[in-house]
Structure formats: structure tokens, C-alpha cells
Amino acid sequence: MSLPTQSSGLFTEQVSEDKLVVSIGPQHPGAGHFRFTIRVEGDTITECIPDPGYVHRGGEKQTEYRTYIQSIPMIERSSLLDVTNITLPYCMAAEELMGIQVPPRAQYLRMIMSENQRIISHLYWLGIQGIFLGHSTMFMWPLGDRDIFIDLGQMIGGARITYSYCVPGGVRNDMPPNFKDRAMKVFEYFESRLKDYERIFFRSPLFEKRTRGVGVLSRSDAISLGVAGQVLRASGVKSDTRIDEPYCFYKDISFEVPVYDDGDTWARCMVHLEEMRQSMSIIRQCLEKMPQGQIKVKLSPQQRAQAGEAYCRTEAARGAMAFHIISDGSTKPYRTKWSVPSFRNLIALPKLLVGSHVADMPAIYWSLDYWPVEADR
């Protein structure tokens, strides 16, 4: 069987009988907003060609036409699961250019919101990983429990998902007085739920069979490919921006960075699980140490930044997120460059998929926590 070649100038290729070229996405249930082509020989993937860019909307260019504060809702849209973590480095870079010192209370509030957002993002990830492995209960439970954390974020931010919480100069809202009690109740509940998750999913022998030794990324490969976040930490590299280059008040807070040496899908799942525990502990400590004071430095909507460059890096839910802003001294950035973790993890996908089974494809793909909208910007 050979595909008919076309003379329209499109790239076509002859395939042999023993190989099957399967296009996964963008309408495949296992790949949203993203397409990759795999070549299958028997049950083994011999080639994988990722094809990102389906949801590219020129976010970097659009920031050049907006003032510093106008860009924030637009930046948020590219990473809806992780809105605080993607606006935080942007705001930090803008503040560095404007020469503003953010009040400590605002910094603690930013930490609380970004850790809450990390839990929300990880729960969404866990739900999808569950259904990709065929475990429907592990799809429903995390997505149901995620709502409680969204409610928690709503208490501070006012909206459910896109609250544009971080702004240059501080944060938009102060936290309500009953937030601490509510958060403690939620954490107590969720810690018992995490034990349930472990019992039904993470300690299930079938889960270990499906993920152990699947999609192994060695430590040297992880470093040379330049992957970020959970993928890097699951391959045995203890790399976390919150520890390496502490921003906000992370240096005052004690928490552990979960690191596994296995480098397989199982390790990446366990890193996600442990990080949710650590995030809850960070929020607890932040609520203990929360200082009183201002939450915002009042700025003009047409605030000018000094001419120059600023580069700020934070640890987002999926890994190190960095913003590089070049300013020419006007009210708008001259140029911004976003370094997003999803795009850096995508490069590991062909490496991990080649040689693995077709059935492992969704599990490996989603264990990288690749979020196409964030990667395409």
C-alpha cells in the first residue's frame, strides 16, 4: 500500500506496508491543541514528529502594543491553569524596570496564590493522567477536588480562573479575614484525599506496571536537552528556582524539593504528587508569617519604565518560567521574551516516544505536563 503522491507542492512520502503513519491530534482525544505524527512498526513507535503551533497567537508581539498593566490579562490567557505563576515573573521584571519595591504582604500573597495555583494545575494534570491511563475515577476525583482550591483562590482573587492577581507594584486584592481558617480546613481535607489517591491510583500495581520504566529520560539527557520542572526533577536533578534563585520570600520558608532518580513516567507522577504536599506546607507557613501592611504600590496606568533590560525567573507549576523585558523608557515594553517550561519539555517528547509502545504514548505525552497553549504563546 502506498499513499498517492500529490503534485500540489505538499510534502508527501511513500510508506511501506509494514509501517503505519498515524497522526495524533489536534482532534485526537489524547492531544488537545497539538499534533504529532508517529510512525508505528508493529506496536513500537519508530519516529515521532511534533508539530506545535496550533494555538500560537503572538503573545510576545502583543505585549509591545499594550501598557505594562494592560498586558496582564492577555498573558494569563496563554496558561489558564497557571495564571499567577505566568504573570508573576512578568510583574517582577516590570517592577525591576520601574524601580519599585513591592510591600512584603503583597509578596506573601503572591506566594500563597502561586502555590495554590500550582496545586490547581497539578490536580488538573493528575485528572488527565488518570484518564489517559484508563482510570476514570482518577479523572473525576482530582477534577472535583480542584474546585475546592479554585474556591480558595476565588476568596482572594475574586474570579475563579483568570483573576489577574499580580500587577506591577503588588497584588490587586487583600485576603479576607476568614481565609486562614478556610485554607486550614481545605488542607486537612485534601491531605486525607491524597491518601485516598495513593491507595486507589499511585499504589495500584497496575499503575506501577503501566508507568515503571516507561519513557525513561536519563539524567544526562535531561540536562543536555534542557528540560524543566518535574521532568528535570524526576530525572534526578535537584533544580528548583524557588531554592536556587529565591524570589519573594521563599528563602524564609522551609520546604523540600522532591527528586526521583528513575526518570520514568512513574517518577514524574510521584514528583507531581509530592509537590502538592509541599505547596500546602508552603501556604501554611506563609499564612503563619503573613505581615501586616500595604498590598500595593499605587502606580499610574501609564507608568513609564526606565530604559534597560530586566530578566526574572520563577518556578511555575510546570517548571522554570522566565520573562525578559526590554524597555525603551516608554509606557509600553519594547520587546518581551517569554521562556515557558512547556516548550522546553516538548523537546523530550520525540526522545521518549521512540522505541516505546503505542499504548504508552498518552501516558508519556502527558507525564511531560505539556500545555500547548503555554508553549505556543
Place this chain on the structure above:
Amino acid sequence: MAEITTFEQFVKRILKIIFWLLIILPMVALPIFYLFYVLPVEFTCNFSLLNCSEHINWSLALYMFDPSKLNPFDPNSYISQMGLGANSMLFKLTTFPGFTFVALLSSMVIWWERKLLAKMQYRIGPLYAGRLEGIFQSFADLFKLLFKEIVVPERADRLFFIAAPFAMMALAGALVGIIPIGPSTYIATSPYSLLIVIAIIGFFPIVALMAGWASNNKFSFIGAMRALYQMISYEIPLVISILGVVVLAGSLDLFQIVSAQSRIWYILPMILGAIVFYITSMAEVERIPFDLPDADSEIVAGWQTEFTSMVFGVIQLAVYVKLYALSALFTILFLGGWSGPPAVPGVVWFLIKTLIVETIFIIPRGAFPRVRIDQLIKFGWVWLIVLAFINFFVAIALKAFFGL
């Protein structure tokens, strides 16, 4: 609808019309014929107060005054004397142990599965269709599917594509037809009925392959190949796990197997066989954790990917009828069939046991992830066959030394 320009198209159109007529006629025309022609004529002629020749056309309303005359389970009722009672083959095939009963039971099982899974996952499940907890959700889905367009993919093999779901339904129906549900409630019987059941089970992956190949879709094809892999690794342990029961009962007749369990249900001596049969039949009905042929996150919907509308509905119905048939087979082989305290009829005991077995089939869907194809084949060939053979030897030992 394309214009008919060539003779070939004309023949194809005629054949298509005949094909649909063959499907629609038994479903629609026969009931209409019986309800509006046979029954009123016979009824009014026997009804002494009226002159039959004048009241044929509106007499349908008359016998509605006395519904007991239409009770097919009453041998003296009018419908029984006409030869359409509970003992007639037409009634058996279409109504009680046959199609209508199984379809209704399956729709209730679908509802029960959805409710049960919802409870496991802290959800509510179907709620609005029907007054009671969304009990008519399956019927709502049925009507939704009925109103959808049947889409046949371009370059698909039309004949096999349309025939596959109906072949699947026919096979599931044959399975139901050969499995008795009560001492006197059965459609067909044979001294080798267990062999016939095994033969019918072996046909299902061929239909899946037919559907997957005819769809002209890569995902369908991969799904069909997976169905075949699953068959070669699970059919053999399934048959061997049944062998133990056959040795103990000394018969291939399902009635004989049930009556041989009057002393002890075979699930106690044959517990290994029951476990192997449970696992292999779960693979046979393609349920999680063995739902590889229609793994939704990997290969869209496997060999069912291209099916739409009621054609897809027929596949779903066939899958659930098959689930019912395998649960019924489990009940007969290991749980003593319809035996039970004589306070309630045997059929009721049989249905209670079958529904419990079906529930046990349903629960793993909420508790396990999907296994991989190589793990599945290894599990089938290494563990299940060994366990099934151990079970077989246990049966021989029990028969030889204890005369069970």
C-alpha cells in the same frame, strides 16, 4: 442522495432498499400485522355479542377492555390459544427470554453502571431523564442516537461496515438464545449447548476485525488488531477454565450442569476456574482494565471509531447483551443457575445472581487503569493458562477421588 446515472448505481440502490426492508420489516411490519390484522379478526369472531364482519376495523379498542385476555403467560388467555403465548417460539425469540427482555435489562444495566460509577467517583450520574434518578437515561440516549445521521466514511467498505454491527447483535442474540434462564424458560437447547456458546464467543473478534477493516481508518484497524490479540490470549484460558466444570458435571448440556450443582455450587471447588473465567470474560466484553480494543485515549474508540447514529447504538447494545450473556453463563457454570429456595421462581433466582455478577463485572471500571497489550498477552499466556490447567487437574482429582 446522489443522482442515479448508471445501471450499477440503480442496482446498488435497489439492493440497499431491500437490505433496509429486510431489517425494518421484522421490526415494524410483523407487530403491526399481528396487532391490527390477526388479533382483531380472531378476537371479534370469538366475541359473541358482535358480528365480526362489521366491526373489524375499529375492534382494536374492544379487547383493550379486558387486558387479561392478552396475558401471554396465561395458557387459557386468548393470545395463548392463538399460538402466540409464552410457549411459542415467536414470543420466546422476541419477548421473554429473547430480544425485548434482554434489551430492557441491558438498558437498565447501563443505567445501573452509570449510577454505580457515579457513586464511586462522588458524582451524581444521570438524574433528569425519568422521574426516579434518571432511570430512563438509556432511552433518552437511544432516541438521541435514532435521530442522528448514519455517516459511512468515504472509501469504506459499505456492506461490511453496515453489516458488522448487526452481525455483532446477531451473535450476541445467538448467545442469549442458547443460554437458558430457567428450568423451562429457554429459547433453544442442545446436548452440546456449552460447545455452541464457546463457538459463538469465538466469532466476536472476527466481527470486530470486519468492522475495523471496513472502516478504512487507522485507529479502527489498530483496535481490530488488538481485539484479535486479545482473543488469542484469552480464548484458550476461557475454554480451559470451563473444562473443570464440564469434568465435574459430566456433560456439555447447560441444563445438566445446573442440575449437577444441586449439592454444591461449583464456585467452591472450582474457585480458580471461576476467577479465570471472570478475568477472561472481562477481556471478552472489552471492559476496563481490558478495554484495549476501544481504548479512548490511545486509539480514539478503537474499531468503533467511525460508527455513528443507531449503528453505534446497536454495537453498544450488543456489547451489553454480551455482558449479560457472559454473566448468565457464569451463573450457570459456577453459581448453580436457577437453583435456590423454592419460595421464589427459579428465573428470579437466576436474574438476581446474574445481576450480581454483572455488578461485579462493572466495579473494576472505577478501580483500575488499563493494562498494556504486551502485559495483557503475557498475563493471559503465563498466568491464566497455568491457573486454568491447575483448576482442570483439581476437577479431575475431585472427580476421581471424591466422586463429586
